Amino acid sequence: MNAPLLQIDHVNKHFGGVAALTDVSLSIQPGEIYGLIGPNGAGKTTFFNVMTGLYTPDSGRFQLDGRDYQPTSVHQVAEAGIARTFQNIRLFNAMSALENVMVGRHVRTRNGLWAALSRHRRAQEEEAQTRAHAHRLLAYVGLAGFANYRADSLSYGHQRRLEIARALATEPRLLALDEPAAGMNASEKVQLRGLLEKIRDDGHTLLLIEHDVKLVMGVCDRISVLDYGQVIAVGPPAEVRQHPAVIQAYLGASAHV
Amino acid sequence: MIKSLSPNKRASLGLLLFAVALVLAPWIVGHAGGNTWVRTLDFALLYIMLALGLNIVVGYAGLLDMGFIAFYAVGAYLAALLSSPHLLQQFPALAALLPAGMHTSIWLILPLGALLAAGCGVVLGAPTLRLRGDYLAIVTLGFGEIIRILLRNLDRPVNITNGPKGIAQVDPVSLLGVNLGRTQELFGLRLPSVYLYYYLFTALVVLILFACIRLERSRIGRAWVAIREDEEAAQAMGVNTVRLKLLAFAIGAAFGGVSGALFASFQGFVSPESFTLNESIAVLAMVVLGGMGHIPGVILGCVLLAALPEALRASMGPLQQALFGQVLVDPEIIRQLFYGLALILAMLYRPAGLWPKGVAR
Amino acid sequence: MDGFIQQLLNGLMTGSLYALVALGYTMVYGILRIINFAHGDVLMIGALVGLSVIRLVQAAWPALPPVLVLLCATLVAMAVCAVLAVVIERVAYRRLRHAPRLAPLISGIGVSLLLQTIAMLVWTRNPQMFPQLLSLAPIEVLAGASAHPAITNVTALTTIAIALSVMVALLVLVERTRFGRAMRAVAENPQVASLMGISPNRIIVITFAIGGALAALAGIMMASNYGSAHFYMGFLPGIKAFTAAVLGGIGNLKGAMLGGLLLGLIEALGTGYLGAATNGVFGSNYQDVFAFIVLIAVLVFRPSGLLGERLATRA
Secondary structure, X not given: OOOOOEEEEEEEEEEOOEEEEEEEEEEEOOOOEEEEEOOOOOOHXXXXXXXXXXXXXXXXXXXXXXXXXXXXXXXXXXXXXXXXXXXXXXXXXOOEHHHHHHHHHHHHOOXXXXXXXXXXXXXXXXXXXXXXXXXXXXXXXXXXXXXXXXXXXOXXXXXXXXXXXXXXXXXXXXXXXXXXXXXXXXXXXXXXXXXXXXXXXXXXXXXXXXXXXXXXXXXXXXXXXEEOOEEEEEEOHHHHHHOHHHHHHHHOOOOOO | OHHHOOHHHHHHHHHHHHHHHHHHHHHHHXXXXXXXXXXXXXXXXXXXXXHHHHHHHHHHOOOOOOOOHHHHHHHHHHHHHHOOOHHHHHOHHHHHHOOOOOXXXXXXXXXHHHHHHHHHHHHHHHHHOOOXXXXXXXXXXXXXXXXXXXXXXXXXXXXXXXXXXXXXXXXXXXXXXXXXXXXXXXXXXXXXXXXXXXXXXXXXXXXXXXXXXXXXXXXXXXXXXXXXXXXHHHHHOOOOHHHXXXXXXHHHHHHHHHHHHHHHHHHOOEOHHHHOHHHHHHHHHHHHHHOOOOHHHHHHHHHHHHHHHHHHHHHHHHHHHHHHOOOOOOHHHHXXXXXHHHHHHHHXXXXXXXXXXXXXX | OHHHHHHHHHHHHHHHHHHHHHHHHHHHHHHHOOXXXXXXXXXXXXXXXXXHHHHHHHHHOOOOOHHHHHHHHHHHHHHHHHHHHXXXXXXXXXXXXXXXOHHHHHHHHHHHHHHHHHHHHHHOOOOEEOOOOOOOXXXXXXXXXXXXXXXXXXXXXXXXXXXXXXXXXXXXXXXXOHHHHXXXXXXXXXXXXXXXXXXXXXXXXXXHHHHHHHHHHHHHHHHHHHOEEOOOOOHHHHHHHHHHHHHHOOOOHHHHHHXXXXXXXXXXXXXXXXXXXXXXXOOHHHHHHHHHHHHHHHHHXXXXXXXXXXXXXXX
């Protein structure tokens, strides 16, 4: 195996007296789509929030691309190279689709106060590059004709795609998607799957937290299953599907594994 | 004919017409209503500077600052202290050092005022910007009141602000040896002081406008709006929200400081009562009524709320005098009525203001 | 300690008034999560309405005992302000229940200006003399114990007694009755409460009415103690009562009471001792700064207040 892109070891997180995550570890290889699944309340979202800096873990080691990172503040995690989307879409509603993606470029650009006021040559170049980059990404996710639409005027499926484009604009080493299929109909899910595979095939690494087991089993290269804050199974979909602990965990949840 | 022009040319033509109107405005207004009206115009320009500053904080970054007038006060008192005899009267040692008196140039006062106000903005913002929006509003209100109370009371133990009496004899602005406090002759035109200040204020408004527009359409401006729209999502995109909010506070405060310094020189006098909560609310009302985050809207709000009460003041008094033989309702009360109604009605029926930002499709 | 008892009494008096007003902020915040910025001005209207009633009653029945006149004025003012608070909710807040958080705050500021304007129109801009219906004759406290005994009067003592008993009554209402349970249910989760057959709107209206009545009561007691009433008298008590609510933990009734009393004491003792220590340089003219500093310090260091739940991170 290659060196992992994301290596997270022994994460613990308590809320009051309740253990939300117990000794959770995760290792994601470059270029794969990794799935994190589990029944409701298994700790998926907590893990996601810990890894992206929203919650501070009690303990744990976090490495991205062989380098330690401390998930202490959300914007630093983004700078380190993990971009996320949100379960309930969170776009900048009053901004156009293009501007949303341009905000994604913020962390990879440098223009400051003086650049904004003086618009010197380098500042203009950076601004032009930001704009061009954003246009490319909109086209990449299939929103080429929507650059000047207000974000909240887009359809649900398009908003999901815009969120992904915005996250890609930060040039992430890891693209982390929080339930991207939530609220989608069957045909939108098929399109989403196509987009995720395209993103992977273009060299990106993805982490998927998903309720929709069918989508995860179909699109993911490897999967971790969380239950009661612990990892109960790891492996390719075909193996995980057969795992007795996983079947046990999902029996009550009546999911089709 | 206008329709046949290209959009670019049309925009340039519009700008040209606007510039001509700006240059002629005091003459038209002055011809119709005399110098008092030009003075009102001058105050409207000061309000525009203030509102453009507040617009950066409230309109772009979405932070409700209810003590904004404090930055205006900081600029005004700085100008008053640096260009009036007050400090020299209090500190004879200083007077010995400056036998010609304290007459600091406006070129020094304006940047100092901007810097000091920005510094105050950072000092206030650093501990409070993590607070949720409505708590931040109340904390900034408290800050504004503290500044005013300090100005009222810092005449003891050492007389710095001269207390409730305020500081008088503030030098008028002097530009390149031309005293704006006196009527000047130019190419045979008589330019009273209020006209001279009008052009100075207009120049600064244009400068601030220019800065605002460039900021709005920049990486920084986009990050501000992103924070306003969804702070957590902005963070997840790598925006350092604390630093950008501080920047918004500082820049907004700087504009406030500049206009405060101009206000002191223009009036020749400052006292704590010019910087009450009601003034903060007045500026807020202008921004909210016109359209938070939209520069033309903000200017419209200022013109409406700064000029309308003056128009009322001018018309209602004599009107009541004529109708009832006495002034029943103080025009000042009517002014406040307008501000109150503007805030409520704007929130209920036009939350984006009278002239909101054009909606991208 | 000569001045201590005196400052304690002063602090208790203003503190119990802050607590009454703070209850209005905290109840509304608990249910709607909004800061009712106009609450202080309801207090002001209460005091001025009370004043007008006193003038009317005294003109109509000059022989009526002063205590009855005051009682009558207080009841009318409380009724008027209960209605006023309900109208404010209906007009300025109801449409904005799901708007961004700043919207109701801004419209509340508008209402505050409007109420002040109305007060200026009806009662002029000048302070009005508020008749002293209860005795202001000095009462010496612990007269034998010290060379400079603390001084109070019937008005101040009545204020403290009424404020404390009203607070206890409110606590019983909220914690022991069906209405109180319904109120807490709506504060917890309006949707679930309405599924259980509780009408959130009804509860909200009653909450505003109670808050308005309490503010009017505080307004009249304040005017009685200081002997005057004017259109701007609501601002400082309003902001201080809000500080008290935050200090105690906004949304928490006992917190509001504790916060009010504590703030009153901090102000009185703080200005008293700092004034004495600095020879009057930093004396009562800085009294209001204390409240603002407490407010800023609490919000920055412990936004959940002394008894509050952690509200700071709630979106």
